[in-house]
Amino acid sequence: KPDPTGTSLVDVTDPANPKYLRHLPGQRGKYEAGGAQMVRICDGAALPKGDRAAVYMLRTFGGEAHEIWNVANPAEPVLLTRIAGLKDTHKSWWECDTGIAYLVATNREEGWTGGNHLKIYDLSDPAKPVYIRDFGMVGTQPNATGASEGEGIHGAISAGPEKNRVYIAYGTGSHGVVSIVDRKKLLTEFKNPLTPTEAELLAPQVGYIHMSPDQSAHTTFPIFDVPIPGFQGHQALRKRDLLLVVSEAGRSDNCGQNFPSDQLTQGRPAPHLSFLLDISNEPTPWPLSTFRVQETQGDYCGRGGRFGRCDHGG
Secondary structure (H helix, E strand, C coil): CCCCCEEEEEECCCCCCCEEEEEEECCCCCCCCCCCCCEEEEECCCCCCCCCCCEEEEEEECCCEEEEEECCCCCCCEEEEEEECCECCCECEECCCCCEEEEEEECHHHCCCCCCEEEEEECCCCCCCEEEEEECCCCCCCCCCCCCCCCCEEEEEECHHHHCEEEEEECCCCCCEEEEEEHHHHHHCCCCCCCCCHHHHHCCEEEEEECCCCCCCCEEEEEEEEECHHHCCCCCCCEEEEEEEECCCCCCCCCHHHCCHHHHHHCCCCCCCEEEEECCCCCCCEEEEEECCCHHHCCCHHHCCCCCCCCCCC
16 A cells, blocks of 8 residues: 655665664655655765765655755654745755755746746755756746747756766656756856746757657666677777666556556557667767566556556656
8 A cells, every 4th residue: 555644764774674763754645746755865974064974865745845854863863954835846866975956846836837847956055955046848937938838847867067967857657858958057057046048948958859759758867888799899889878768657547457448538558668868979869779568577467556657766
């Protein structure tokens, strides 16, 4: 039975004998809508302004906030900070070496549309969050003038200041877009943090690719300098930068007994795949292959729930 109530802290020092230590409630009644789905951990010794004795946990809190806890003593966690007003929170990313956090949320009262977008903070001192900017796809920003609404962000993964890249997944369930952005420009080249112009949203963009409309971008995970076995005798293509892109099923009635008769007029949802992209030439990401688990390999359709989706934590 899914637990809609929050975050569990478990001691897995002995993996064969896990010990349940503490439960932290989430927003009541919020399960898939974001009860407390995501956590990120940074050691205080790694953060530039962190307490070296602390271990920080960043988690979502439903449609209300992001929270930072000190879990150095996991049986007795202490709430340090709540960044309120961040609705529909989801899959964030936190750079432990710099403290920059790419929080996924939205607040329609501020004029953003299309779902979630990024609210970027400096959490190098977790007790004192510093707001940097909002960022999303062109068409979702406040006062957008385009004819169509853009897609919301599902999550972002940063490769840090050394690689100077952030990989962004847009679209949940369909109409996915993968975007590669310049990290430094993302954090510095703007004058309107809350209401960016179209030019300010496009300034850090290095490359992008539109996916098939029936696929979405849940996770964009970079894998750098991968040697290609068959190309080692050549001057070019000996190593490639790759991006693993995972789609997410938007409906649970995608197969077997979970496909209800009253949905027949809508048609069966498309199977959702994982994709491997070559991003060595960043302006033109190019698909290399797809991955899919067959329904029949474990009677997955007959087990119930959602099959054909990604790992939700990504």
